[in-house]
Amino acid sequence: xxRPGLARDAAVCAAGLALLLVLPLAFPQPALRDFLIxxxxxxxxxxxxxxxxxxxxxxxxxHAAYFASGAYMFGLLMQSGRVSIPVAIVATxxxxxxxxxxxxxxxxxxxxxxxxxxxxxxxxxxxSIILTWVSLTGGDQGLxxxxxxxxxxxxxxxxxxxxxxxxxxxxxxCVLLMRQVWMSPFGYALRLxxxxxxxxxxxxxDVVRAKLGIFVFAGAMASVAGVLLALFVSGAYxxxxxxxxxxxxxxxxxxxxxxxxxxxxxxxxLLQLLNRTVTIYTEHHGLVLxxxxxxxxxxxxxxxxxxxxxxxxxxxxxxR
Amino acid sequence: MTKTTGVVGRRAFIGGMAAGAxxxxxxxxxxxxAKAIRIxxxxxxxxxxxxLGTSSRAAVQLATQxxxxxxxxxxxxxxxxxxxxKGRPDEAARVTRDLxxxxxxxxxxxxxxxxxxxAVHEVVRDLGVLCLHTCxxxxxLSADPKLFVKTAFRCARQxxxxxxAGGTYxxxxxxxxxxxxxxxxxxDYAYGRDNTAEFVEYVKLFDxxxxxxxxxxxxxxxxDYTESITKxxxxxxxxxxxxxxxxxxxxxxxxxxxxxxxxxxxxxxGGLGDPPVLSAIKQLPPGLNTAYRxxxxxxxxxxxxxxxxxxVKIAGHESTNWGWQNxxxxxxxxxxxxxxxxxxxxxxxxxxxxxxxVKSGFGVDGNITMRESDHTIINYPVAWGRTVPKAPWxxxxxxxxxxxxxxxxxxxxxxxxxx
Numbered sequence: 001x002x003r004p005g006l007a008r009d010a011a012v013c014a015a016g017l018a019l020l021l022v023l024p025l026a027f028p029q030p031a032l033r034d035f036l037i038x039x040x041x042x043x044x045x046x047x048x049x050x051x052x053x054x055x056x057x058x059x060x061x062x063h064a065a066y067f068a069s070g071a072y073m074f075g076l077l078m079q080s081g082r083v084s085i086p087v088a089i090v091a092t093x094x095x096x097x098x099x100x101x102x103x104x105x106x107x108x109x110x111x112x113x114x115x116x117x118x119x120x121x122x123x124x125x126x127x128s129i130i131l132t133w134v135s136l137t138g139g140d141q142g143l144x145x146x147x148x149x150x151x152x153x154x155x156x157x158x159x160x161x162x163x164x165x166x167x168x169x170x171x172x173x174c175v176l177l178m179r180q181v182w183m184s185p186f187g188y189a190l191r192l193x194x195x196x197x198x199x200x201x202x203x204x205x206d207v208v209r210a211k212l213g214i215f216v217f218a219g220a221m222a223s224v225a226g227v228l229l230a231l232f233v234s235g236a237y238x239x240x241x242x243x244x245x246x247x248x249x250x251x252x253x254x255x256x257x258x259x260x261x262x263x264x265x266x267x268x269x270l271l272q273l274l275n276r277t278v279t280i281y282t283e284h285h286g287l288v289l290x291x292x293x294x295x296x297x298x299x300x301x302x303x304x305x306x307x308x309x310x311x312x313x314x315x316x317x318x319x320r
Numbered sequence: 321m322t323k324t325t326g327v328v329g330r331r332a333f334i335g336g337m338a339a340g341a342x343x344x345x346x347x348x349x350x351x352x353x354a355k356a357i358r359i360x361x362x363x364x365x366x367x368x369x370x371x372l373g374t375s376s377r378a379a380v381q382l383a384t385q386x387x388x389x390x391x392x393x394x395x396x397x398x399x400x401x402x403x404x405x406k407g408r409p410d411e412a413a414r415v416t417r418d419l420x421x422x423x424x425x426x427x428x429x430x431x432x433x434x435x436x437x438x439a440v441h442e443v444v445r446d447l448g449v450l451c452l453h454t455c456x457x458x459x460x461l462s463a464d465p466k467l468f469v470k471t472a473f474r475c476a477r478q479x480x481x482x483x484x485a486g487g488t489y490x491x492x493x494x495x496x497x498x499x500x501x502x503x504x505x506x507x508d509y510a511y512g513r514d515n516t517a518e519f520v521e522y523v524k525l526f527d528x529x530x531x532x533x534x535x536x537x538x539x540x541x542x543x544d545y546t547e548s549i550t551k552x553x554x555x556x557x558x559x560x561x562x563x564x565x566x567x568x569x570x571x572x573x574x575x576x577x578x579x580x581x582x583x584x585x586x587x588x589x590g591g592l593g594d595p596p597v598l599s600a601i602k603q604l605p606p607g608l609n610t611a612y613r614x615x616x617x618x619x620x621x622x623x624x625x626x627x628x629x630x631x632v633k634i635a636g637h638e639s640t641n642w643g644w645q646n647x648x649x650x651x652x653x654x655x656x657x658x659x660x661x662x663x664x665x666x667x668x669x670x671x672x673x674x675x676x677x678v679k680s681g682f683g684v685d686g687n688i689t690m691r692e693s694d695h696t697i698i699n700y701p702v703a704w705g706r707t708v709p710k711a712p713w714x715x716x717x718x719x720x721x722x723x724x725x726x727x728x729x730x731x732x733x734x735x736x737x738x739x
Binding site: 029030031034038131134138139140141142144145146158229232233234235237238239240276279280283284285286 | 414
């Protein structure tokens, strides 16, 4: 059955996709496309993590493992030369979902800090595999030799505009899918689990199964983010699966707001923008980023996205 | 940069977004001159290995200053635009794209460590600009034909050349002094393990009586090496090889001094020869064997001394290995630009650079060649010397014949399926 509001969400997504596709026509510099692809890839990672953090109350410190898994699986499949890009993406998402299922089956039985630590432990385990399985992954040099992008269905991703358009379409499709989960009865069950797991249990929700479901889904979405970045940088690197990448995703959520669906995307945009501009002007980017974020946190006491959304809502109310 | 204030109105919000779009959409042209040739330098300028980037930048700045003072090339000045990749390969790919697409750089000097260099290599494959890798010592970057990129070159020493030279030098000493019991102590990551394996392979090839009695793998960037040092003392090796480098090597040597490790053990290091590393060691023991990385007295010629003095003026310290490699890269680029009359097309410049020989104070016989077959330099100084406690810190350099290096390199390439 169609969820109420799905049509509106689909329309918003279609408008968003149209905007993403029109932007490079208005500003034809490739730098804008490059920037937006980074925002989309990291935004997707942060939004998928927020399905665990903001929606379910599961603070995963190991989400980048699925991001790396997506990048490496896709890269290796494409380097094998046996599959097309769409098949490789589907196989990557399925493979990562399977990994997330195995890891999640262990992790979701734990709560709070224990959950966080075990996810971190699994991430470091996967990171170690990437580093030590040199013959497959290239070790700390990363996946070398580039990732081939053979044309499919008349689409040639070796062309910058086509690659950007493809990334935008995949990104918007994933956002719509996550929005569907966010607003679905399943999403509301997850909110109940976050706020009161005992009550959720009493009303007949299988808490472990629900948590596992969203864990696997979030992992699968993170793998798509990894695919987008691997396609763009034409490689996969162990840093994709390091704990700092998970930390960055959590940072994006905090910066944008965890209770707003697009909050992590706003956070990803701001962090990429800050990172990009600050790096141009100073080598002390860590200091500048820290200060800016300190000001945002102390000044707004919430994510920028959530703050802006609240302001707009208040204005609308005041006008009525 | 978008500024966030306490109250954000719709207009302010839209203005902020427009400013954001402008920042992301338009080229950053701080101080740019319309006719200048812009060279992008993605490198590591922050963190524990920042000296890699800062010394690379200083050398490129020195060369640029010199060429601009002489009137530029074909009437165009040279501008360097550097960016910090923070040592992350994905960031290296991003900043390289930015340098080309946003900052208008027409040539790239890739001052990235190995993993970043592979990332930059792929960007160059995509965008087709001329690129000279100046810091990656991983042989496969240029040796593996599968990774070949028409417009990418390596202007840096490489592992296989150093391994042959190190094996040759160390085996001569081991035969002369009867050093048969060896141990290794290298950082536990791909470079540390590969570099050590290659050194051991060649030292055993030249002196088959050598036996490696223990191999220790402390973590990269470990602050404390006492566990490795005491383990080594227990097996009493006659000689130790280490692929530690930078601050890790400084810590290892200072801690080894406390245990008097070097009193009865010969020490061979692939990374000790960088003057800033040598000068950072408070009590540098004499007689440690190190590969040449850079030295103002070797090769002994006025060009090298002039480079060393010029570098010190800009950087405030002696040059590193990365410094001379970057300086040399600019010599290749500038010569190619002269030959093309200032034309910056990647293919045209690459056609000039492949096989090019430049006169250089760093060359063994005053020349360094960019080998045409695999786009990598040869005939650069591959020598080993012994430490002395004061500047210039390393003396008595013994060069290894390039003919021997090239012969064994060819065999190595065949064994790896590269040739």
